[in-house]
Amino acid sequence: MKKNGAHDEEQLWFDEQVKTGLLKFDQAYERPEPELAQLEAFVAEHRRQHRRKLLRELALFWLVAAIVLTAILGLLDRSWIWYVTLQGISAVGAIGFIAAASVKRRKQSWKNS
Amino acid sequence: MHDEAAIIKQAVKGDIRSLSELLRLHYSFLYQYVLKLTMDKSKAEDITQETMLKAIEKIGTYKAKAKFSTWLIAIASRLVIDRARRSQRERRYVQEEGALRQLRYESLGRMNDWPDALEALGQLDENHRMAVLLKYYYGYAQEEIADMLDTPLGTVKSRIHAGIKQLRKEMAQDEEERSS
Structure with missing residues (x-):
């Protein structure tokens, strides 16, 4: 009960002393909504780049795995x-x-x- | 709300238009949060952009347990935390002071005012500022904040407590300076 009371008191203080300033700040720095077409192009392009990056990483992984596996099997064969x-x-x-x-x-x- | 739920469903399935619409709707809200958190316009723009990119990459994993705006805030907060870990302490202090001065100057132009509350908030450590904003301005519960930041509940509680205590101290000092 005491903890909740303390929180309520702090929330009250915050609302009285700080909140107004922050609301004013938010209003001053409100940004217009970006154009939907622009955003769609942005999203599509990033998706493309991200997919390409994942495929590159996967290819690298398989290459390294093949090298390591070959080396290990070679070693097993010898000793x-x-x-x-x-x-x-x-x-x-x-x-x-x-x-x-x-x-x-x-x-x-x-x-x- | 019903509309957003339908848009989210499509976005999660991979529909580009739906995801773009979601990002468009939340863009300003996201930027305003990051700006208050970082008190650095240039950093806020970078983090907002990075958050959107991360959202594009991870939309398939969004579970709708929390609001979409909450999910974006969580991504942005973690990016800010990661950035802070990577940059050196001294270099960060100098950058933050400079950025705050710039923000103060610009805000005076936009708002004709620089409230004491903002000056006081600017003096807080970024982790404390994050905790105070999420709890007292955005109204998240402590457990929600812990979940969003992937941080222990005890850590969140102590940051909230320390943050609000310091904020009150800063504002009391400003009040004293004005009256003396």
């Missing part, structure tokens, strides 16, 4: 010991990266508060 070692190092590296990223995200959320 299974090296193959297992490489898989082990990759797994440890991936786990380490995920753990570090998780710690960084947690630190960031504390910093933001």
Whole structure:
């Protein structure tokens, strides 16, 4: 009840002291609606560019995957010991990266508060 | 409201005209929010544009749990947060001071006024300003704000509290300076 009361009091203060100024500011900086035809062209063009970018990234992904897969299969063919070692190092590296990223995200959320 | 719901449905399905209509309807509202948030006209224009681009890319994921305007505000807010993380603290401080001065000057021309409330709001840290605007001006609940910003509820509560406290302090100081 006390918390709600405090919020109400703060909202009241804000409405009396700040809101009018902000409404005036909004009015002063109101923007006219853009032309629909212009926006349609903008949306269509960006969609096209975005699709092209995604396809490029997908192609790159498949290329890199093909190279990595070829190298790994080649290694497996020559020496299974090296193959297992490489898989082990990759797994440890991936786990380490995920753990570090998780710690960084947690630190960031504390910093933001 | 009924019309917008139908337009949104078409936009989510991929209809370009519907999406364009939605962006057109909310453009000014979006810009006004970002301008108040950043207190920097040039940054506001960039962020508004980036928000529209992100909306075009992600419209397929819009679930209509919240209003379309809320979704746009959420995108814009996260872009502002990301930008702030990327830029260096000192460089940001100098840029913000300069931008605020420019905005003050332009607003005096447009409004014939620069309310104390805006000056006080300009002194707030961007995260606090965002929390205060979303809570007290736009009327979002704390839980909604936490969801929009993908931020813990506790963080949102403390930013709101700190923001409104500082705002009151800034305005009290302005009042004292005027009366002395």
